[in-house]
Amino acid sequence: MRRTTPLLPAVAAVLLLTACGAQRAGPHDGGAGAGGEAPRTAVPEPAVDGVRITSVALPSASPSATGAGTTGGVRAEPLPTGLPAGSGVSADYEVVNSAAEALTYTVLFDFTSGAGGAVSNQKVTVGPVGPGRTVRATVRMESLPPGAPSVKGVKVAEVTSVPAAEAPSAAGVCPPSGIRVTADDGDAAMGLRVVGLILENCGDRDHTVKGYPRLTLLDEDHRPVDGVRILHGGGDIALVPGFDDPPRAVTLAPGERASSGLMWRNTTGSGTAVGVPYVRVRATPDAAPVMITPHLDLGTTGKLGVGAWRRAPEQRGTRGAGTP
Template structure:
């Protein structure tokens, strides 16, 4: 603490004038510098909250990762050129703070809705989690940008050092699934669930929601078409009414009945197949086009229906969902 000293008359021997003025000037300069530092700015020599590293990614189907953002972990005694982080060095309220930026360029001739999946990788190339993003209504020649967060990671997750595009799906914007919380002009919304797989049996649920203001009627089976990478119909695949030729354990696979959905009500159906490979060429459909009934507006889904060499897929009839 600076103490005030009693006033004494100055003499040439006890207080040299020029050195005192110099000391006062230095003190004022130091105080002024401390008072003008910007609020929230990191102190000199301290690390920033995160580090963004550009990535030279060749990409896939018009999508590529452009950078990786990693939160700064505890200081390392041996700095390295490659940024990495492991979850047990961080305390971010459950979120790892890791994200990857991407860009998607539509080089086609029609407006598309893209779903891109990024995978975060460790130094040895292992997958350490991922995330998915959707970019709607990307016009021909347009480039859009966004980011995907890794979210919460287990404390034992190895150090993440990179990210890559693992999957890209592009559907015509007019046939894209409705955005969450929106209702198409038709007044009905068609969607799928994540599906279930066991012992080679695959089951994917279809959901039909009446989000409009009028009753909606269906009777029988959804109308299904399997498509290849170019979104062209796949030939030589039998679309079966019912799933009994594939399995007998599917709930709701009974005779079709008329279903009337009032506003707010829903119905479900199932796509059923087996992923068995024997003689012949395996078939995988990257896309499925679904209509709630004949003449209804189509909705295209990136489903990756891996039929193996079975050549058939069963569809169960619509059944009203119990409320």
């Protein structure tokens, strides 16, 4: 499982499915030649963490399956650039859950050039997928800007999966608690990493938070990671304005947000480098957990800083900073 830095902005699509046996995502269905698409070509490639591309459609080309070593990909003759939306470049795929619990998957698909680099990508969320179930769907390439390299293949670039009960709520969906917790894409500079946590009051009453998010660090199998100190603030890692502010009670009206953050360095010295793909977050001690996927590359530092909840910066003038 690897973290991918998109070459072009990812376009997020969400497929919320009730996994009952092998089923297909209705809005993204597409069979061979459907809607004037190019004929689909089968792809005999192995699955990547339970996700496998089964066929592709590459118009104006004669696709053929790749040889061994190009996971989830296909090759074809060059395609024209600047393709409009709905141009017919697509891939059928399936998600197979072999775990003992329902999972929600996030899959990054790369539309690749002849050299194998990502020309464009599409991030898709599929779930919940019940244990032992299979979900099938189609991912389609969006338009490309003029001058982009020709697209010659499609591959599974990254897969993450979290327990369905702990999956972050999709945009526009408010969980029963009335609080939605998400993480941003993070920022990196000179080995310093920062990922923001956002707590949004999406309910119909005020919510008050104070203190620090409760964190549990997890490996690829969702098992706890030992040997990492979780620090309140970031003074032992780096001095970032606001990150060491003391905890204050923050009351959020419906629609308002609070923010926190994770800070670490990826310095590698003696010992074994530690990677943490998943973090279980509890916004307050009694809150339901939410599992996020920040892919912490902690190196050999053994430290992770977490900031206290504070009113999101763009809202500081609306309700004040809270009561100490």
